Amino acid sequence: MDIGDILRDVDPVFHSIPREKRDLQDLTRAWVAERSAPELLHWPSDGLFERINDNIKRQIEKVEEMTGDMDPKTNFALIVIQTELERFKYLVRSYLRARIAKIDRHTLHYLSSDELRSRLSEMELAYATRHQALLHNHYLSSFLSSFPPGLQNLNDTAGNISMIDTPDLESAVFIRLLSDTSVEGRGVDSDGAMEMEESDIVILRWSDAKPLVQLGNAELV
């Protein structure tokens, strides 16, 4: 049961927005957030992608059936359906590729703890593990094996410097507020706090924006 289910129970009007429209809003928001955030975000846990993928598959089957029909009216509907299908596929593809780019850049980091691993979907986890294993084997066979054993690790933390690159969580981002709330940000000279209104656009550090985004009070733009 997620927040949407609870809202639907107490607020009958919430139901007036069809699920398809909410899914598209959620997909768009997830895509924009993944494109803008400096680190990998959580894979949506409410089955959003499974649902959208099923719908896309069903729509493709429908297109295949309709192509046989030469009636000009269905023909136009077919064009519209295919155009929309391409738009959805673009969104899904771009979202997945943005995630893969982040996983590729900091593979060891995202595999390093259970909390970070839980952000990946099953497929992504399998991809990251296998990719890292292949890479490690390759390094071993090409040069690592000729190093002294003590220097062969790829995840040393000797001298308080970790070999694992991590994303810069202090990078600045743009967010849009979804409700009136107070925003706090840390700065170089001083820390700021402001009362902000819905639909304000704010620049601040991702580490300060993250709690707001996770609570649903703001979204990345």
Add this chain to the structure above:
Amino acid sequence: MALPLPPGLTQAEVAFVAEMELVTIVPRQRLESIDLLSGKTPVLRPPHRAELPLWLALLLKKQRRANIVPPSWLHPASLTEIILRETKENPAAFSPPPPPPSRAHPREPGRARRLAESDANLSPPFQPSCTAEAPAGYLPYHWLEVAEALLAHAGDDMPVPAGEVRSLLRDLVEVRAAKMRSSTSQLEGFGGGLMSLRGVGAMELAESRGFVLGVVDGVRKIGASAEATRREEEELGGGRNDDDDESDDDMGI
């Protein structure tokens, strides 16, 4: 396979998102409802107006199956008012974004449903901010992209010659671009950790994103050690270091 783009939406991606904005059309032909992934389209019966996403409206317009009703904020009177507000009344800030639909029509109980939609956390491009009923005098988030698309593909649906609207838009773009540029002088002293850009548009953000974020991140990295010292001092004694900070600034200039 991995996406090689830098963080943040590019202009092309912003234009893609803007095509999801709802616009109002007047159909010229009947068209049955189509079962799309984003829900069923309304049945089109001339001359009843309907609301469709921009990409579909443009498709219908190109095939001469419909006319697009431009949103009221795109009328010359509304644009002139916004330019006046941006240049004379409040030359420092962007004009405010459209109020949530619920507050736009307080005296019309028939709009109660809209209120529910904004409560469910819909944000642009899914708020009805580019339809014919959208309030005049406010620029929605995707104003520039929607206006350009409508002028390019539905110029003949404008109530006045498209050239007039276009020249007003040019003025507005320039006024706001100047504000975006001058806001970077605020960035120099991005000490407070927060900066509000209320009312800015999606395309304007996309254009200056790289520069603005680069400056903010650069200032942070240069000041990282000063910030760490300040935090340590605050933890020890609290706000005693104000004077030191100022003298540091002076030396910096």
